[in-house]
Amino acid sequence: MKKYNNIADKLVKSSIANPERIYNYLLYISAAFFSVLIIFPFYFLFVVSITPQHGLAEVRYLPTGFQWENYIDTLEIVPLHQYILNSIIIATITTVFVLIVASLAGYVFGRFKFKGRGVLLVAFLIITYFPGTTYIIPLFRLFTGNISLFGLATPDLYGTPWPVVLPLAGITLPLATFILTVFYSRIPDGLEDAARIEGCTRIGALFRVIVPLSAPAVATVGILTFILVYNEFFFSFLLTDSSYNNWAPLVHGIQMYEVTTVRGSPYHLMAAGSILGLIPVTVLVFLGQKKIVSGLTAGALKE
Amino acid sequence: MGDVILENIVKQYEDVTAVENINLNIKDGEFICLVGPSGCGKSTTLETIAGLTKPTSGEITVADREVTYLPPKDRQIAMVFQNIALFPHMNVHDNISFGLRLRNFDSKEVKKRVENAAEILQIKEILDRMPDELSGGQQQRVAIGRAIVRDPEVFLMDEPLANLDAKLRVHMRTELQRLHKELGTTIIYVTHDQAEAMTMADRIAVLNKGELQQIAPPLKCYNEPANQFVASFIGSPSMNFIEGKIRSGGFESTHINVDINIGNYDDLSIGDPITLGVRPEDVYPKSNSPEIQSQSDPIDAQVDVLEPMGDEIFVYLRLNVGAEDGPTVTETSSADQLLMSVDPDSDVSTKDNIELVIDREKLHLFESGNGNAITHGIGEQTALNQNR
Structure with a gap:
């Protein structure tokens, strides 16, 4: 017992003397915890993706077999690349649209003072509080041409990219606008004035000076929007059929294995498909990270 | 030609009047300093000339063209800012050539002009650097370079030397005067430093509380100030003021009496403060x-x-x-x-x-x-x- 007391005493004494050491330990422990929490699902997905179908039931932490052909089967059974392409196109359109509109809105909110600015910005954010399920029925009627405006039926957009692009743009715009508002408001007025004197219009100054100087924020908003749309399921499930010819996105493609397989659930193919689907987003994030160079405004203005 | 005419310029914000009915007639090639204490409306006046703010009423003419409601880019002006305002994401060359490139000058002309400006300002060696790698003096030269490459009719300068240290400021003052002689372009220069105004300007426009107090050559402002404000603002240390009254023999105050033949002045009568x-x-x-x-x-x-x-x-x-x-x-x-x-x-x-x-x-x-x-x-x- 005495010995234990000594160790405990020593520990207490040394940690009082060097609190940094305890902080470091805590940091490592929590970092390890979150790493495992995030990385393990990917690991498990990978393990499943290389497991033969008959070994699926036994999968725990280590692969029960190595069947790399799963990746080839994945593409042969369902044209997953078509679904991935659909997702990339839909996500790109949405992201470009959101970045342009949110930049213009962020410019106005961030750089002009007008009555009701704060209220308007908050009201804008409130849109995001509502879950998509609350308005899917009116949206469905709208996008399938069942609502008439001024005597004209709305166009039937079922099976086109727009029933996904439009609601998702609407959902992501408020937050994007909010983030860009904060960043654009921080760009010194002098730089915008200088750009306007040099020959830019206000919009020219926005896209030539303010946006490039807010590159980290713009890249962040762009990547977040892209990922959200790329992973989208809810709106596309209800507003497209599951055919890639009708703009069904990636998640539908993965779901298609369930439909096309006769015996059992092909979890190994779905896992392989998921990993293939991850590739474009991973590439995007790496490219985006390179573009994010912060601290660009250092030395811009003397205060 | 680079004439600048301001007629009855008024700028009102919601609760304050920043500029109150200012008239200025600036001739081509003149070096004009707008001076006054902070908040006197001198920067606002400059911004209305630049087009960065629109006047509430009045008319502005630059180079024989009415520009009151034109955007800044169409006014044939260039501006140097107090906080320098170089674009931090562009190197010196791109900063200087920004305006030229926006106006679609061909690359040979851009090169020629940038090199010429760099020659004048002695910044040839730093054209590839980024703004944050430059010293304060170099940054200010680059900002001036950005203004002169476009060969504008009028330069507007808003306290361009205020952020430099004292020694560099005096040096840049002489450089600006040399530049003015070399280019012969109209310069409208805003400063709160009366010494800067006295040394550089052809004429000084003294502003206070949004109103023009006097516009005259520096020595005239010094020797014949139009009013007490100009007298106190121009000259350092400031003029002594002694309050008193007119008596039959002249001026009388607690400690100082001065004989004045008051018959010589129509405006004076006995008892006037x-x-x-x-x-x-x-x-x-x-x-x-x-x-x-x-x-x-x-x-x-x-x-x-x-x-x-x-x-x-x-x-x-x-x-x-x-x-x-x-x-x-x-x-x-x-x-x-x-x-x-x-x-x-x-x-x-x-x-x-x-x-x-x-x-x-x-x-x-x-x-x-x-x-x-x-x-x-x-x-x-x-x-x-x-x-x-």
Whole structure:
């Protein structure tokens, strides 16, 4: 017992003397915890993706077999690349649209003072509080041409990219606008004035000076929007059929294995498909990270 | 040609009037300084010329073209900012050529102009650097370079030297003057530093509370200020002001009386409250003032504080020496003080009682209410007055 007391005493004494050491330990422990929490699902997905179908039931932490052909089967059974392409196109359109509109809105909110600015910005954010399920029925009627405006039926957009692009743009715009508002408001007025004197219009100054100087924020908003749309399921499930010819996105493609397989659930193919689907987003994030160079405004203005 | 004409420019914000009916007529090639204390509307005036803010009313003409409601890019102006405002994401070359590239100049012309500007400003070696790698002086040169490559009709400068250290500021001042001679372009220069205005400008426009007080060559502003504000703002240290009244013999105040032949001035009548202004260098100790023709009557004073500046000494004087127990600090109000500047070899020391004279030729009289100047210099004391 005495010995234990000594160790405990020593520990207490040394940690009082060097609190940094305890902080470091805590940091490592929590970092390890979150790493495992995030990385393990990917690991498990990978393990499943290389497991033969008959070994699926036994999968725990280590692969029960190595069947790399799963990746080839994945593409042969369902044209997953078509679904991935659909997702990339839909996500790109949405992201470009959101970045342009949110930049213009962020410019106005961030750089002009007008009555009701704060209220308007908050009201804008409130849109995001509502879950998509609350308005899917009116949206469905709208996008399938069942609502008439001024005597004209709305166009039937079922099976086109727009029933996904439009609601998702609407959902992501408020937050994007909010983030860009904060960043654009921080760009010194002098730089915008200088750009306007040099020959830019206000919009020219926005896209030539303010946006490039807010590159980290713009890249962040762009990547977040892209990922959200790329992973989208809810709106596309209800507003497209599951055919890639009708703009069904990636998640539908993965779901298609369930439909096309006769015996059992092909979890190994779905896992392989998921990993293939991850590739474009991973590439995007790496490219985006390179573009994010912060601290660009250092030395811009003397205060 | 680079004429700039402002007609009745008014700029009102919700609760304040920043610029109140300003008229300026600036000739091509002139170097004009707008000076005034902070908040006097000088920067707002410049911004209306630049087009960064629109005037509430009035008309602006730049280079014979009415530009009141044109955007800045169409006004043939260039501007240098107090905070320099180089684009941090572009190197020096791209910063300088930004305006040219926006206007689709071909690359040969851009190259030629940038090199020419870099030559003039001696920044050839740093064209590839980023703005944050430059010193303050270099950044300001680049900002000036960005302004001159476009060959505008008018340069607008908003306190461009305010953020530089004192030595560099004096150096850049001479460079700006050299540049002005070399280019011959109209320059409108905003500063709160009257010394900068005095040294560089062809004409100074003094502003206060959004109103133009006087526009005149620097020495005229100095020697014949239009009103008390200009008199106090131009010149350092500031002019002495003594408040008093007109009596039959002239000006009378607690400590200083000056004989004035009030019949010579229509604006003066007995009983008027008048402020007398005199610059520190026009006050002399009586002992070494024989060369001054137009001396005033001697004034008793006591030396309070000395500030030796090297080339001259500022002497703070107390005028209430006649008081029974002598002056004490608490009794001394601004009305009892006078500032004099003397040669550094003068033998004055603290607590000395001395007699002062004022150069009557350099006296200024202002109406006490509105501060308007009545006259500058009242001539020699006449026999009539001396016999009084």
